[in-house]
Amino acid sequence: MVTSRSSLLLCGLLLPACGASYAETVRRGMDSATGAVIAVDRLVGTARDAAVAHAREHAETVEDLRAALAPWVSLYEDLADVIDTTLAAYVLLENGEAEAALCLAPKVLEELEGVLQGLEALGLDVPGVLSESVALMRTVAETAVDELGCR
Amino acid sequence: MKPIVWVRELLSSVVAGLVRGLRGKQSRGPSSMRRAAEEERDRLRKEREELEKLYGGEKR
Numbered sequence: 001m002v003t004s005r006s007s008l009l010l011c012g013l014l015l016p017a018c019g020a021s022y023a024e025t026v027r028r029g030m031d032s033a034t035g036a037v038i039a040v041d042r043l044v045g046t047a048r049d050a051a052v053a054h055a056r057e058h059a060e061t062v063e064d065l066r067a068a069l070a071p072w073v074s075l076y077e078d079l080a081d082v083i084d085t086t087l088a089a090y091v092l093l094e095n096g097e098a099e100a101a102l103c104l105a106p107k108v109l110e111e112l113e114g115v116l117q118g119l120e121a122l123g124l125d126v127p128g129v130l131s132e133s134v135a136l137m138r139t140v141a142e143t144a145v146d147e148l149g150c151r
Numbered sequence: 152m153k154p155i156v157w158v159r160e161l162l163s164s165v166v167a168g169l170v171r172g173l174r175g176k177q178s179r180g181p182s183s184m185r186r187a188a189e190e191e192r193d194r195l196r197k198e199r200e201e202l203e204k205l206y207g208g209e210k211r
Contacts (some may be wrong), residue, residue, distance in 0.1 A: 031182075037191055090182065
């Protein structure tokens, strides 16, 4: 309580410095999420091409093809969601809106978890870089919720 | 040096440092990771389009 009150007082006195610190926190989280998406995209490329080739060869109906590709479509939607949100955060950061950017952290966390579940649904290995990014983004999202009340 | 002058100089150097730090941060151009994210967005878009074409039922 005392620490929290002191940090609030410090933030009140040194508001610009707190903004700068939030910016660094968000930047670290978003850089990590971007790196994780790039890594996952590269890692799953071969498996995706193989799955597509297999589905095209063996699917007897359009429905079969759709069923085989649905988890891949979903994974790529999740990857695209993460990138779109991180880009929105970078734009906010560049406009000096560090707190608004920080409030995007819970959304990025949810989207990263979607990627993680997508990989698991496809039976693919979860790269360490993604697990690390989820862990980091969890702490960034907690900061957003606890300190700024973001939902 | 009188204490009040010393305190004033200390405060003004702290404020100047903060302002300098903030200006430095704000004038920074797009980060390399942001550019990487933009390239990845374009790459993902292409990959999704190809998957969705198939998903929509285009079968050779």
